[in-house]
Amino acid sequence: MKTIEVDEDLYRYIASNTRHIGESASDILRRLLQLEQMVAQVEAQTAPLAEPSTTPAEVQIGQRIEQMLQSDVLAEQESAIDRFMHILSVLYQDNPSAFAQANDIKGRKRIYFADDEAALLASGNTTKPKAIAGSPYWVITNTNTGRKRNIVAQLMAAMGYSHSVIERVCHSI
Structure with a gap:
């Protein structure tokens, strides 16, 4: 620098x-x-x-994330939870098949993602699960902002996003 x-x-x-x-x-x-x-x-x-080395579908992956980062939508969200939920929704919309790797992201004692609210409630006290808009997934929201950033970073890395994009998204939470 x-x-x-x-x-x-x-x-x-x-x-x-x-x-x-x-x-x-x-x-x-x-x-x-x-x-x-x-x-x-x-x-x-x-x-x-x-010759193009990617299919049109592959070119589209990441586009929604870039649009989100360039817009004011995250800044307009009132809380870290709202920004976290919006980011997860956009990640799902961006690449639903890769988002399935969210189920592999877990804490020591808790699971972070599930297909239903009951699984998250059973994984710990006060998990405060919320449905991710536009997806079949639920996520726990009773974590600090640092943990939310860590969850997003792990998910985006598993989905194949570049380090620079992951960093930009995590700083916006």
Whole structure:
């Protein structure tokens, strides 16, 4: 990481565009400058023409997550639980078959995901299960924010998301 000096007015502008607590100046600037989109466009323009190596369905995977990160929808959520639930819903919509790996994510004494509320209630006291919108899955919500981030990170890694995307999503909880 490099350090740069900026004028006070620029610093205030960057800080005023923070969407959530803990968002780094680099993340804010990337979003404001639409840097990732520009890099992708430049790469697409300079890439040699070749046979596509992915199917159209594979290209779509990850698109909903990117849209979610670029929109204000997470910042509009009132609590970490709401952001957690929204992220899980988008992950399911993005790739339902890979989301099935959620059943493998467990704590020492608790299961985190199940197909029904009863299984989660049986796994521990005060699990506060909630249905993941648009999916057949339930998740426990009575965990601290750090654990929620860990659950999302494990799930996204199992689903094949890149480390940088996982990091961005986890910081938005």
